[in-house]
Amino acid sequence: MPSAQEIKQRIEAAIPGSHAEVEDYTGGGDHFRAIVTADAFAGLSRIQQHRLVYDVFGDEVGGPIHALALKTQAHAPIPTP
Amino acid sequence: MSASELPQIPMLQNEPAAAQAPAQGEPNEIRDAIEAAIREHRVILFMKGSPEAPACGFSARTVAALQDLEVPFAAVDILPDPRIRQELSAISQWPTIPQLFVGGELIGGCDIVMEMYESGELADALS
Numbered sequence: 001m002p003s004a005q006e007i008k009q010r011i012e013a014a015i016p017g018s019h020a021e022v023e024d025y026t027g028g029g030d031h032f033r034a035i036v037t038a039d040a041f042a043g044l045s046r047i048q049q050h051r052l053v054y055d056v057f058g059d060e061v062g063g064p065i066h067a068l069a070l071k072t073q074a075h076a077p078i079p080t081p
Numbered sequence: 082m083s084a085s086e087l088p089q090i091p092m093l094q095n096e097p098a099a100a101q102a103p104a105q106g107e108p109n110e111i112r113d114a115i116e117a118a119i120r121e122h123r124v125i126l127f128m129k130g131s132p133e134a135p136a137c138g139f140s141a142r143t144v145a146a147l148q149d150l151e152v153p154f155a156a157v158d159i160l161p162d163p164r165i166r167q168e169l170s171a172i173s174q175w176p177t178i179p180q181l182f183v184g185g186e187l188i189g190g191c192d193i194v195m196e197m198y199e200s201g202e203l204a205d206a207l208s
Binding site: 054057061069070 | 139166170174175176177178187188189190191192193196
């Protein structure tokens with residue numbers, strides 16, 4: 001059963017230059033909320049940003065991690081077309 | 082307002098779950114049916130439960146946002162058969178439920194839909 005701290009460390013280790021704030025919002029070790037900021041998100045759509053984070057956990061999301069609510073943002077502003 | 086049209090995913094009607102997982106190389110009727118439903122419905126939500134009785138808070142919030150915008154949408158309950166979710170996630174490369182598709186493209190799950198709803202982008206995407 002992962003802790004919020006473990007989720008944070010795994011995200012930050014897997015996505016270079018990222019910063020994650022993770023909360024276990026039920027206290028049960030299976031529902032998390034994360035705000036992730038990373039240079040790697042620059043220029044990516046929200047879908048792509050969230051996929052980068054989900055990819056850190058693979059099948060664990062939807063398995064032992066029932067929910068991982070995400071808010072992602074790039075450090076640099078995303079250029080608008 | 083409610084879902085105006087309920088796509089039927091074949092093999093799920095009165096079939097015991099996991100009774101007939103397709104063998105390697107055999108046609109995958111569930112995957113085909115999901116892909117057809119995504120193609121044929123401009124706005125389609127895969128969720129837990131129904132729009133009238135959502136079975137998960139994330140699904141409920143997503144439905145509420147769509148209903149607030151008064152956009153007709155098709156809805157598929159993924160709970161009756163675990164293969165629906167497996168095949169859906171294999172198609173979309175997205176691990177969680179709900180999943181909202183517009184014009185054949187994955188828009189996102191609850192977080193992205195709610196962010197877009199609050200910013201007004203969802204109304205634009207659905208118009």
